[in-house]
Amino acid sequence: MRTGAEYRASLDDGRRVVFDGEVVSDVAHHPAFAGVVETIATMYDVAADPASGMQTADPETGRPANRIWLAPRTPDDLRLRRAAHETWARVSHGWTGRSPDHVGSFLAAFSAHPETFAAGVRDCSDAVRAYTRRLIDEDLYLAYAIIPPKVQTVPGSDPEDKVFVQVGVVDEREDGIVVRGSQFLATGAAIADEIFVSCIQPLKEGAEDFALSFALPAAAAGLTMYHRRPLAPQAASGFDQPLTSRFDEPDAVLVFDDVFIPWERVFAYRDLETVRAQFFATGAHRLGNWQAQIRFLTKLRFIASVARRITKVSGADKDPGVRGKLGELASLVSIVDSAVTAAEATAEPDAAGMLVPGKRALYGVMGLQSELYPRVMSILRELAGSNVTQPPATIADLEHPQSGPDLLRYIVSPGADTVERVRLYKLAWDMIGTEFAGRHQQYETFYAGAPAMVRSVYTLGNFGYDDLDPDLDAFLATIPLPSTPTETSPAVPATAITEETPA
């Protein structure tokens, strides 16, 4: 299986990653990315070690394969898959949201459902079969961009000119298609092997040019990744910002300047139905978001253990108010833990024999994530107090012959020596106060879609209110009615406000 060194070496391929108006020439060693590249390389090394339990025999070839790339078919598969996700998540303690197992889970579900890609305008099922085979054989790291910009074309432009803002097809050739436009927001793309591009938002009839699904190499000719300001270079040292320096995942807007995509990389072509079905009919959305919750749980456990350690260092761990806060934190973490377990326990086999994590538990907890994460962070903030702003500016102050002895003497705690205390509070500040922390708050709130959409479409659409109605009807029937029937107004339909297609 692929090693971390092989992954790192593969990044030197001429990809166009741009920030500050410049093209980054060596992604793997650039200060913006070297830390997170090291993190992903460690994940590959962990998976390549049979002791990690992440390997299994590929049912088709018998060769060792990362079980993440394979569709789960038995409860044991799902259990071991969860353990594999946890093993990778623990490499970054949950702070890399789009580790290779996220999009890899979507593709694993595609591999079990080639028929979904056969039904449309063009039969793309062979492309899906061959591409998911490559994923397994080559241990590919995919990022994805599946959110369109707010407009599809430049306003006022002639439709024939295809002046696209959203990525769309501008030319069809015998050997493939040419795409133009942009798509958001590809976390990890700058350091991934390949990028999966599609549109998860429902497309209206007439928008066939944008109804695409394809994968392309990060170094494809004509593709540029415009990167947000990287945060790792701001970290004075690994001691001062231990998370920023190692786990800052790149986020990029993708721009396609007439990029050629050969047919063997096209999974849906000018096909509104297949583009939607690939996410929901295949179980990909559930498998991918189950991974996201396992990663989120790993992160919450880590945050909770930092919070508890802080109370020990400050000596406040016996205080009833502080203990109440730790209890509240434990409850919040347990909600996600229970949902992950419940989704596994209520997994259902689909028509192709893939075991799909239970939808009610999964989408239920996803609906809470945008409230749960800030609440967890607010508890950590409260327990940390001003201690997170007391540590010296950088590690250099501790090493300096004049300031060092002073700081070592005066920054003291009942439960830790100065260096241990400063190290812990700097870690806590990287969770709650740095720009890295702010980007994570945004990530946990939006990565699966705007919170209101997640709740009104995914959570509501998969809850099953209708299952509850018979109980309510039965209870209403037990309530005595007025003895003298009176004239009542008939029910009238309310005015519909919006209609969403449930997932």
Ligand SMILES: Cc1cc2nc3c(=O)[nH]c(=O)nc-3n(C[C@H](O)[C@H](O)[C@H](O)COP(=O)(O)OP(=O)(O)OC[C@H]3O[C@@H](n4cnc5c(N)ncnc54)[C@H](O)[C@@H]3O)c2cc1C
């Ligand atoms: C850090 C980060 C990483 C991400 N990584 C990825 C990735 O790897 N791949 C990917 O494809 N996407 C990624 N995303 C994008 C993510 O999927 C989107 O952020 C999400 O779908 C929401 O879309 P939006 O950001 O355009 O929000 P918007 O749609 O602009 O919504 C912003 C706010 O306005 C509200 N709003 C919007 N329209 C209306 C309206 N008409 N009426 C009332 N309220 C409205 C929304 O409810 C929301 O609260 C990432 C996002 C973030 C923040």
